[in-house]
Amino acid sequence: MRLLLLAAICIGQFGLILAAQSAEKGMAYVVGGILKPFYPPSPKEREIPVHTFWMNKFPVTEAQFLQFVKKNPQWRRDHIKRIFADKQYLSHWVTPISLGNKINGEQPVTQVSWFAAKAYCESEGKRLPTENEWEYVAGASDKKPDARKDLEWRNRILDWYTKPTPSVFPKVGQSPPNYWGVYYLHGLVWEWVLDFNSSLVSSDNRENATSPDKNRFCGAGALVATEKDDYASFMRIAFRTSLKAHYTTSSLGFRCAQDEKKS
């Protein structure tokens, strides 16, 4: 009996080690905590717990996405069903299965829809990060897990938001990592999150049963924002709420995340 138990523990631990190794590859371990959202979705949600999870250190690259498309031909630009991606999907590649000379494989992939990004992560046994997870990690500077009140850091981020999209993206991972070891949440591309379609800027269907659109204005929302001068956060929310799941743009990529394995 004791032997069996010992064996079970050994197998269990071995499994744990394997899981940890697979997750560690290219992923950063993010210790959970409390997110104080820039824009609390309701009075009860000024502090949102974020569980410990893994996040890709880098956005998914062109070369990685090409491999995925080759293995999963239903996601080729010439095979994809129109409901899953618009006509610009991967249109910057020279053919449906080659990047061409102008694209470096190390650059972040863009021109991908939410459905495609989600399918990519699922093919690796991962998922897209939630908006709360993404914002939680994105609130860290290189030294602090929560730098949201650090005005100098905030201005550096805003500086990127004011620059136009470069015609050639730098390779991923050329900036210093943040506190969690995650690169380029700011400064490279916008990124899809799992629940991009969850930012209901103010209109609660239960409160406004007769007029669901009544409160869908920025002004009404800005009144409850916690940091009224955090323009970068505001722009991200505005950008996400403008998206639909089949949209693709030349500055929108993604990275994957994974739950912390249960021991």
Added chain:
Amino acid sequence: MKIIFLILIILITPFSLSWAQTVQGNSLYDYQTILTDQDGKQMDFNVFQGHPVVVSMFYASCDYSCPLFIDVLKKMDSKLDSKIRDKIRILLISFDPAHDTSVVLYKLAKQHHLDLSRWKLVFPSKNHVRDLAALLNYTYRPLPDGGFNHTSAITLLDERGVILHSEEGLQNAANSIVEILKKQNFPFMKGTL
């Protein structure tokens, strides 16, 4: 006899193929998922393929707008010409598979005296709720108290699953759909109008 049959099949096949190709690409039924209805029966998302379908998403424990939501749809249904109404199907998809079991959905259907030969209340698998919401252009968010915050919309699909109309705001959407159904021709519909 057999040969004639074979020739017929060969003749018909290219047409059916070319039809399938024109359809390919914007039918929501390209998204494959299993739904469970108020009777506990499992079915594909395209269960009503061949009929125009009015689709909306909801959750049953919503005390405020849910009764209103079903009333608006019932009123919309009653405004249709009976010949059209017979062909229309109504598919109500729950955001909340954890709570909206078949029993809950059946109770709701009975409460509102829904004609279950044309209406279906269904729940998707937990992992597919967000996909369906995305396909139908819903914004939704689970709330800490177990409810959902969501936009209210009604979508009209044609017989092939292509979106003919989608509008936020229940009353306006219902009115628009009544108007569209008065004029719309459904060339691929099962049976005739």
